Amino acid sequence: MTLADGVRQGQQRAIARAISLVENDLPGREELIDRLYPSTGKAVVLGLTGPPGAGKSTLLDRLLSEERKAGRKAAVIAVDPSSPFTGGALLGDRLRMQSHALDPGVYIRSMASRGHLGGIAGATADAVKIFDAAGYDRVIVETLGVGQTEIEIAQLSDLVLLVLVPGLGDEIQALKAGIMEIGDIYVINKSDKDESARLRAEVDYVLSLANPTPERPVPPVVMVSALFDRGIDDLIDSIAGRLQRYAETGEIDRRRRLRLRRELRQQLQSKINDHIERKVEIDRQMDQWVERLISHQETPYALINRQIEWIFKEMDRS
Amino acid sequence: MTLADGVRQGQQRAIARAISLVENDLPGREELIDRLYPSTGKAVVLGLTGPPGAGKSTLLDRLLSEERKAGRKAAVIAVDPSSPFTGGALLGDRLRMQSHALDPGVYIRSMASRGHLGGIAGATADAVKIFDAAGYDRVIVETLGVGQTEIEIAQLSDLVLLVLVPGLGDEIQALKAGIMEIGDIYVINKSDKDESARLRAEVDYVLSLANPTPERPVPPVVMVSALFDRGIDDLIDSIAGRLQRYAETGEIDRRRRLRLRRELRQQLQSKINDHIERKVEIDRQMDQWVERLISHQETPYALINRQIEWIFKEMDRS
Numbered sequence: 136m137t138l139a140d141g142v143r144q145g146q147q148r149a150i151a152r153a154i155s156l157v158e159n160d161l162p163g164r165e166e167l168i169d170r171l172y173p174s175t176g177k178a179v180v181l182g183l184t185g186p187p188g189a190g191k192s193t194l195l196d197r198l199l200s201e202e203r204k205a206g207r208k209a210a211v212i213a214v215d216p217s218s219p220f221t222g223g224a225l226l227g228d229r230l231r232m233q234s235h236a237l238d239p240g241v242y243i244r245s246m247a248s249r250g251h252l253g254g255i256a257g258a259t260a261d262a263v264k265i266f267d268a269a270g271y272d273r274v275i276v277e278t279l280g281v282g283q284t285e286i287e288i289a290q291l292s293d294l295v296l297l298v299l300v301p302g303l304g305d306e307i308q309a310l311k312a313g314i315m316e317i318g319d320i321y322v323i324n325k326s327d328k329d330e331s332a333r334l335r336a337e338v339d340y341v342l343s344l345a346n347p348t349p350e351r352p353v354p355p356v357v358m359v360s361a362l363f364d365r366g367i368d369d370l371i372d373s374i375a376g377r378l379q380r381y382a383e384t385g386e387i388d389r390r391r392r393l394r395l396r397r398e399l400r401q402q403l404q405s406k407i408n409d410h411i412e413r414k415v416e417i418d419r420q421m422d423q424w425v426e427r428l429i430s431h432q433e434t435p436y437a438l439i440n441r442q443i444e445w446i447f448k449e450m451d452r453s
Numbered sequence: 454m455t456l457a458d459g460v461r462q463g464q465q466r467a468i469a470r471a472i473s474l475v476e477n478d479l480p481g482r483e484e485l486i487d488r489l490y491p492s493t494g495k496a497v498v499l500g501l502t503g504p505p506g507a508g509k510s511t512l513l514d515r516l517l518s519e520e521r522k523a524g525r526k527a528a529v530i531a532v533d534p535s536s537p538f539t540g541g542a543l544l545g546d547r548l549r550m551q552s553h554a555l556d557p558g559v560y561i562r563s564m565a566s567r568g569h570l571g572g573i574a575g576a577t578a579d580a581v582k583i584f585d586a587a588g589y590d591r592v593i594v595e596t597l598g599v600g601q602t603e604i605e606i607a608q609l610s611d612l613v614l615l616v617l618v619p620g621l622g623d624e625i626q627a628l629k630a631g632i633m634e635i636g637d638i639y640v641i642n643k644s645d646k647d648e649s650a651r652l653r654a655e656v657d658y659v660l661s662l663a664n665p666t667p668e669r670p671v672p673p674v675v676m677v678s679a680l681f682d683r684g685i686d687d688l689i690d691s692i693a694g695r696l697q698r699y700a701e702t703g704e705i706d707r708r709r710r711l712r713l714r715r716e717l718r719q720q721l722q723s724k725i726n727d728h729i730e731r732k733v734e735i736d737r738q739m740d741q742w743v744e745r746l747i748s749h750q751e752t753p754y755a756l757i758n759r760q761i762e763w764i765f766k767e768m769d770r771s
Contacts, residue, residue: 168752169753399743400739429706431491451768
């Protein structure tokens with residue numbers, strides 16, 4: 136039986152091997168994904184993002200319980216883009232989600248990108264396809280941070296839950312400005328805290344400045360306490376309601392097209408760069424270029440533009 | 454007088470215009486940087502990074518005061534990679550740093566990247582060159598988050614201060630694993646809090662697992678309370694000590710070469726992609742490719758590889 140067959144039958148070991156193939160950008164990655172691709176397109180992809188300390192893991196634990204109650208299989212991809220050094224081994228590995236460790240209907244996987252084909256966003260996109268083909272009804276992509284990478288990964292989703300929490304200090308306010316527009320549902324966690332009402336008012340205010348459309352109306356704001364298991368029903372209803380509306384208005388389709396577009400572009404760029412770098416042996420010449428800059432014999436853009444010209448001439452010649 | 458002359462003379466308005474040129478990737482960017490380049494290479498670039506809520510702004514305020522006492526001019530680039538939507542306008546704009554607002558020896562600038570030549574890392578690298586050419590002795594690059602982008606930006610620095618703080622929850626622990634290796638000095642802020650001793654022990658433990666070299670020995674851990682202005686002297690001493698050692702061991706030179714290498718590579722890639730996308734009009738064809746994938750008429754990597762072949766054939770023909 137091929138690896139693709141194993142994945143399609145939902146075998147846990149086959150899935151683990153498939154994800155590693157993608158994560159490490161090993162030979163066989165492209166063939167595997169192409170084989171699985173015809174079986175994809177059924178899973179709903181939820182993004183879960185927000186600043187560190189917002190309690191996303193506890194919330195995820197509650198969401199998984201609800202998915203299981205509804206009879207759905209759910210996979211979690213915990214993206215760890217901040218570990219180019221440690222190779223993506225997450226410390227502690229989501230202790231709070233251990234309640235689902237023995238449930239075969241839940242698959243939790245931390246993931247980094249050691250390869251470079253499309254980077255971490257490309258690897259995550261392929262991992263989503265693996266779980267989709269393996270029959271998981273929901274794939275939840277959780278990101279740890281709130282930087283550019285996290286936004287790219289959130290854009291892989293059909294629906295994004297943005298989790299905020301009161302009392303994380305001033306910088307969170309600044310961060311919120313940047314990430315505000317990626318949320319489809321705003322979840323204010325730790326609703327038991329006094330300051331959560333003020334945070335809610337702030338979020339409502341920021342959202343009132345947005346430009347809602349019939350396809351994408353003003354996002355709901357849901358107050359929850361993941362720790363005390365409060366408000367989770369409201370959140371589940373919000374998710375279902377939004378998904379249905381997005382399906383009806385064609386928003387889901389629009390996003391999936393956008394997602395494929397982004398994937399294609401990233402992987403084309405990555406392959407074009409690899410091809411050119413190998414062909415003109417950029418690595419071999421880089422040292423020399425750097426020395427010319429360090430010694431101020433040349434200026435950076437003059438050098439870059441000269442090399443670009445030379446690269447395309449080299450390519451035409453071959 | 455040209456814009457480059459104004460920058461070299463340290464004129465604030467010229468600097469502001471130059472940064473905007475780079476930030477928005479406007480025409481004239483490359484010429485400006487090339488003109489300034491011969492005047493660069495003197496500034497020391499400090500990276501300041503750490504999770505949101507770690508009190509980096511307050512610490513920065515203290516550091517700036519010390520730089521000024523020592524008679525050095527200092528520029529701060531507050532990088533905001535999380536705002537592809539809002540265009541980089543930071544809410545609140547670092548209220549705590551207002552004590553330096555009227556000091557001409559301090560320049561504080563928030564920065565996002567609306568252009569795409571090398572992205573935010575490329576824009577920040579060019580902004581560093583502008584401040585360097587304008588005579589700032591220290592350029593402090595502050596990042597808000599802890600994702601991949603932040604790591605790339607930290608890698609622009611001669612020395613990285615990683616600020617941690619007790620009590621930001623479990624996820625911080627996981628984050629630390631990823632960012633641990635980028636720090637040259639570990640700053641534990643809010644040392645007045647009881648839990649800071651435990652955090653220090655954790656940091657010491659993680660650092661004991663590292664592989665120190667003569668060029669880059671185990672990083673010092675400094676306890677400070679930026680708010681109560683405690684431990685700042687120790688930090689200043691640590692910075693001076695590390696910079697001197699890195700200068701002596703050639704570590705600074707090694708980093709500058711690495712930095713130039715990274716810049717060259719990023720900008721080459723960016724220009725190659727632009728060139729190819731324009732030449733073969735990828736945008737025009739993307740819709741059709743997406744439809745073939747959505748309808749499952751083709752699989753993603755088969756499509757990508759076919760297009761890559763076609764692109765290089767097209768390029769050879771022209």
